Amino acid sequence: MKQAKDTIKSIQKKASQIPQFVPEIDPNMIKEQSFSFLKEFKAFALQGNVVDLAVGIIIGAAFNSLIQSLVKDLIMPFFGLLLGGTDFSSLYISLRGSFGSLAEAQAANAPIIMYGLFLNQVINFVIVSFSIFIVLKIFLKGKTESLIDSKKK
Numbered sequence: 001m002k003q004a005k006d007t008i009k010s011i012q013k014k015a016s017q018i019p020q021f022v023p024e025i026d027p028n029m030i031k032e033q034s035f036s037f038l039k040e041f042k043a044f045a046l047q048g049n050v051v052d053l054a055v056g057i058i059i060g061a062a063f064n065s066l067i068q069s070l071v072k073d074l075i076m077p078f079f080g081l082l083l084g085g086t087d088f089s090s091l092y093i094s095l096r097g098s099f100g101s102l103a104e105a106q107a108a109n110a111p112i113i114m115y116g117l118f119l120n121q122v123i124n125f126v127i128v129s130f131s132i133f134i135v136l137k138i139f140l141k142g143k144t145e146s147l148i149d150s151k152k153k
Contacts, residue, residue, distance in 0.1 A: 063128075063131075064128065067124060067127055067128045067131065068124055070127065071120060071123050071124045071127060072089075072120065075123065075127070076088050076089070076120060076123070079123075087116070088116040088117075088119050088120055089116050089117055089120060090102045090116055091114070091115055091116025091119070092105060092112045092113060092114045092115065092116060093112065093113040093115065094110050094111075094112050095110070095111040095112065095113065096110045096111055097110060102114070
């Protein structure tokens with residue numbers, strides 16, 4: 001019996017020497033940390049840069065749909081007319097057999113390369129890039145003029 005008591009005391013002594021890796025958890029501390037995290041997130045989300053970025057993305061998406069319509073509905077018909085009435089969106093290469101139209105090739109599940117749609121996207125990209133270049137050029141010109149005016153005063 002004495003031997004069992006000595007063994008228990010020995011184990012308790014060894015256990016007290018083990019460093020405590022998991023500290024006791026204080027529920028109030030968890031609340032404070034979670035509220036602090038939410039406050040930090042709110043401050044981050046409402047920063048001017050994040051809001052500006054969100055507005056820029058929304059305007060960019062609207063601008064993209066406008067440019068896509070411009071390319072598809074106004075510019076590509078002129079290119080098609082200049083090239084003998086060709087509709088670029090229907091240009092394709094069939095990798096298996098020949099078909100009368102793009103719709104027939106797609107209905108037959110034939111492997112096709114739709115290079116006409118790719119050309120539309122290339123023209124779309126060029127117009128979007130050029131438009132953004134013009135907008136930035138105007139914006140930066142106005143910004144440099146305002147900096148020059150502020151230095152003169």
